[in-house]
Amino acid sequence: MSRRGENIRKRKDGRWEGRYSAYEPQSQKNVVHSIYAKSYSEVKEKLSAAKMDTQYMSKIRKCAGDVPFYLVADKWLATVKSTKKHATFIKYRFIYQKHIKEKMENLVLAKLNEDILSQIFQNENNEVLSDSVQKSISCVMNQILSYAASNYHTEKIRYSNQRQKTGNKPVEIFSQTEQTRLLHHLYDGMDVFKLGIVICISTGLRLGEICALKWQDIDLERKMLHVNSTVQRITMDGKETRTVLLEGEPKSVYSKREIPLSDELVKLIFPYYKNAGKYVLHNNKPLDPRTYQNKFRKYLLATDIGHKNFHSLRHTFATNYINSGADIKSLSEILGHSDVKITLNRYVHPTIETKRQHMNSLAAIYGQYLGHELP
Template identity: 45%
Template sequence: MGYGYKEGYLKEPCDAYILSNNPKREMRVLSQLEQKTLEKCLKKNDCQDNAALGIRLCLYTGIRIGELCALKWSAIDLTHGIIRIRETLQRIQQNGGGTRVIISTPKTHHSLRDIPIPKILIQELRQCTDLPQHYFLSGSVKPMEPRIMQARFARYLSDGGIAHANFHSLRHTFATRCIESGVDIKSLSELLGHSSTSFTLNRYVHSSMDYKRLQMERLMEGFIR
């Protein structure tokens, strides 16, 4: 992909992929420039705001917002550099009206997973370490709600002059960067907690015409030599 970008076949590296063929729900993926801008805004606030570090954690690991909100320090193993995803948080409707927050195990066993923590985050996480029973985002025994995290995320997007995106776009962006970097589908599927590699393939890997053209040109170069 880098070759196609350098040679001018692709305007941007991410042009090689169309990330969804579902017209009902288009996936928003941050461009590489948007991602760099967001990262700069977040790094300025990592020490003061765990939400900023949490956003980067999602961007670098692909965990879901519910998994982030349910994450306790006891599930963050800095010695071995692993995050253990065992719970998720969501707000549900009650039969009598109103809503309530619940923390439960993920819907499928595939979502129960251990994810390597990028080295660039381990030292920063060490500086913020809290009591094992405390939630990572809130720093207390009461978790932060997804809607509050979405609001924090929106604020950082606004600060960076980045177009609106929902929090789940961080997960899509992580998957996209993995594909662009050549991460194999099986590993990506396991990192995302998908039930099968076919789901990951169908959701994220769609070659654009530009990318097909690049591959054809490479083939022709082989014939001409």
């Protein structure tokens, strides 16, 4: 039986139980909590402390509700700047300033909920945003909201992007005919720049990775290539030029990887390995990716191949790798992906020849069922 007004009672198992209610942000309701102790005095002391904590958090939450959203976002960006890669900070800041700041700057934390957020981002003047940008907006918004919940003790809410997806653009790969023409052009009058393109279509390196590749990253004896860095042109505060070329670690921890080299590629690299500078493509400094993209376009122009993005080399490598009969897990590790689902969904593009081969194999199986070979 509980003692009057205290919400404390002795249970049948001999323990004392005290109950109190506290606001739960997830359910947005007051929820009853229980505290247990071996004696009445002990549970009373614990219950009193829990109630004081609940009252304190309620006051904090009420005060925090008046904090402007932009102030929380600024503090979150400062944290990102000090803990993440500079390129990540630049990307997040760009997304916030271009797609979030103006819509949220007059709101305070207390006024936010999931319905309001949906209404705010639903009206974007018929602006068509790619799936990638929409995903980035959701990522930044939810990180800011999570920061607010953790540091200002506000209700934890999430922004769910309900906009119509535009659909990912189909990724182009080089056809067999285009690969033949391109490789003939690269092998004819081979130089270090043409070699770099062959390395990319043979290993799946990204543009920034080949531009930052050093000779010390290539072990011809072990026939191994190590991806240890990448280079990209990004905005840098306080610099005279609008952007600077920045060399850093690869895209993710999984991007830092080892890639086996074929015997043919080792033979091709060997003549350039001796007496080489620091970087494969540009002696003592990484090559600007824009410069290499321009060279790549010239190679395509010389072979009468239509416009293709440099990244098509990576997709072509992945397609050829799978079509050769290799397993998806090996490909995923070579490409530096964190999950094989990324590899399957974005980088595996079976050719019509491969599909036809599988259809013929299926027909052969049906022929065996019938007891004869189909014509």
